[in-house]
Amino acid sequence: MNASQGSQARPGRRSVVAAVGAVGVTAALTACGGSQDTGGSDTVRPAGSGDGANGDGAVLAKTSDIPEGGGMVFADEGVVVTQPTPGTFKAFSSKCTHQGCAVKGVADGVIKCPCHNSTFDATTGEATGGPATVPLPEKPIRVENGAITLA
Numbered sequence: 001m002n003a004s005q006g007s008q009a010r011p012g013r014r015s016v017v018a019a020v021g022a023v024g025v026t027a028a029l030t031a032c033g034g035s036q037d038t039g040g041s042d043t044v045r046p047a048g049s050g051d052g053a054n055g056d057g058a059v060l061a062k063t064s065d066i067p068e069g070g071g072m073v074f075a076d077e078g079v080v081v082t083q084p085t086p087g088t089f090k091a092f093s094s095k096c097t098h099q100g101c102a103v104k105g106v107a108d109g110v111i112k113c114p115c116h117n118s119t120f121d122a123t124t125g126e127a128t129g130g131p132a133t134v135p136l137p138e139k140p141i142r143v144e145n146g147a148i149t150l151a
């Protein structure tokens with residue numbers, strides 16, 4: 001009847017059933033994780049390299065993971081990280097400012113939204129083409145010891 005009975009030498013039947021149930025729920029949630037809209041581009045990668053938390057020091061990637069002149073979209077964190085010039089890393093919201101699609105793909109200094117073909121400058125986040133006119137909001141990141149984390 002109460003949870004503290006689990007501290008006795010022999011766990012009650014209910015606490016064993018509850019523990020198995022919790023594991024089952026965790027396994028089910030884990031199995032479903034990362035299935036968000038990430039298809040269509042090899043530069044979109046769900047989270048998994050960090051601790052699963054959004055922000056507060058979650059490691060997004062190694063600096064070597066981000067191609068020069070390109071970038072990578074982190075769907076779970078809602079962030080696109082770019083490397084517009086060697087050794088310079090920038091991060092922006094990956095939510096397109098036109099109608100909210102997730103941007104996908106960064107190449108040649110341009111972040112692209114697949115929904116209506118808006119383009120954004122990978123250095124500044126400024127809208128450079130398509131229907132979007134508002135820049136992608138910049139996201140604070142830290143780059144330390146070859147790792148990029150959300151600040």
Ligand code: FES
Nearest residue numbers: 096098099113116
């Ligand atoms: S939602 Fe991105 S261009 Fe329309």
